[in-house]
Amino acid sequence: MPELAEVEYYRKQWNPGLGHTVHKVLTHPNARIFRDAPATAVRKALTGRTFSASHAHGKQMMFEFSDGGWLGLHLGMTGKLYTAAVDHKPEKSEHLALVLDDLQLVFSDYRMFGKLTIDVTDDGEAPDWWKELPPQILDRGFSKKRHEQFVRRFPKTPVKTLLLDQRGFPGIGNWMADEICWRIGIAPQTVSGNLTDPQIEALWKATRKVSRDAIRVIGSDWSDPPQSWLFKHRWKNGGNCPRKDCRSELLRADLRGRTTCWCPRCQG
DNA sequence: AAGTAGACCCGACGAA
DNA sequence: AGAGTTCGGGTCTACC
Numbered sequence: 001m002p003e004l005a006e007v008e009y010y011r012k013q014w015n016p017g018l019g020h021t022v023h024k025v026l027t028h029p030n031a032r033i034f035r036d037a038p039a040t041a042v043r044k045a046l047t048g049r050t051f052s053a054s055h056a057h058g059k060q061m062m063f064e065f066s067d068g069g070w071l072g073l074h075l076g077m078t079g080k081l082y083t084a085a086v087d088h089k090p091e092k093s094e095h096l097a098l099v100l101d102d103l104q105l106v107f108s109d110y111r112m113f114g115k116l117t118i119d120v121t122d123d124g125e126a127p128d129w130w131k132e133l134p135p136q137i138l139d140r141g142f143s144k145k146r147h148e149q150f151v152r153r154f155p156k157t158p159v160k161t162l163l164l165d166q167r168g169f170p171g172i173g174n175w176m177a178d179e180i181c182w183r184i185g186i187a188p189q190t191v192s193g194n195l196t197d198p199q200i201e202a203l204w205k206a207t208r209k210v211s212r213d214a215i216r217v218i219g220s221d222w223s224d225p226p227q228s229w230l231f232k233h234r235w236k237n238g239g240n241c242p243r244k245d246c247r248s249e250l251l252r253a254d255l256r257g258r259t260t261c262w263c264p265r266c267q268g
Numbered sequence: 269a270a271g272t273a274g275a276c277c278c279g280a281c282g283a284a
Numbered sequence: 285a286g287a288g289t290t291c292g293g294g295t296c297t298a299c300c
Contacts, residue, residue: 001270032299059271077271111300113271156294166272174270235269257296259269
């Protein structure tokens with residue numbers, strides 16, 4: 001579930017720990033989330049360091065610690081971040097907890113599709129892989145030109161599938177991809193080679209608009225999106241298109257392995 | 269099921 | 285014609 005707005009929400013959940021020192025790191029060492037960074041390395045790197053800042057980039061997060069300590073997190077499908085009491089005992093799905101002075105920073109993930117990375121840099125700079133992530137949708141680097149080049153590069157791929165490609169649209173996930181297609185009235189199955197120039201520009205605009213809206217509504221305090229979004233109707237059987245002059249029954253089908261929802265009338 | 273790494277398959281390119 | 289420790293696009297599945 002976590003797409004860029006939910007990621008932004010979760011990133012902030014650890015804020016109460018800013019400025020505090022990690023006294024102890026609790027782990028379930030065999031949990032799959034440690035596949036890229038062994039639990040021992042995480043414990044060693046973070047114990048004694050002070051939590052100084054956090055960053056989000058698409059679906060990725062980076063937590064910054066004193067003296068060049070960097071903890072990268074990806075939430076996968078079921079990852080969650082929150083704080084707990086300092087004497088909290090880790091539950092089964094709480095695979096990582098950073099124990100500070102008076103609270104714990106907890107990473108829970110019951111399906112363990114999430115993962116973490118650990119980097120310690122000499123110069124205190126963020127690790128290279130972080131700096132080299134593709135431009136964020138709301139940054140200047142996400143230009144109309146770059147967007148058009150990316151879309152034109154995969155002419156056989158359906159637009160919806162393309163929107164899920166993190167190299168081109170970092171942070172877009174399943175519901176946002178459908179929301180974007182719906183707002184510009186393009187069927188998600190349309191292969192991008194069939195898109196006109198104006199449609200590609202509309203796609204660029206809608207991608208930015210949906211990202212901004214989602215971060216404002218969900219990213220701040222996980223508010224419920226308004227009824228006017230496709231999001232509110234997409235999961236239930238027999239949901240209807242929220243557009244006032246439409247109200248057609250929404251369709252759902254598998255597209256390249258992902259559940260896809262669209263309005264047959266608005267996105268004919 | 270809201271995510272993705274990796275295996276697989278395919279076609280383009282065009283060696284000696 | 286058609287190599288290949290190719291290369292990149294495109295699809296599917298395992299992960300739990």
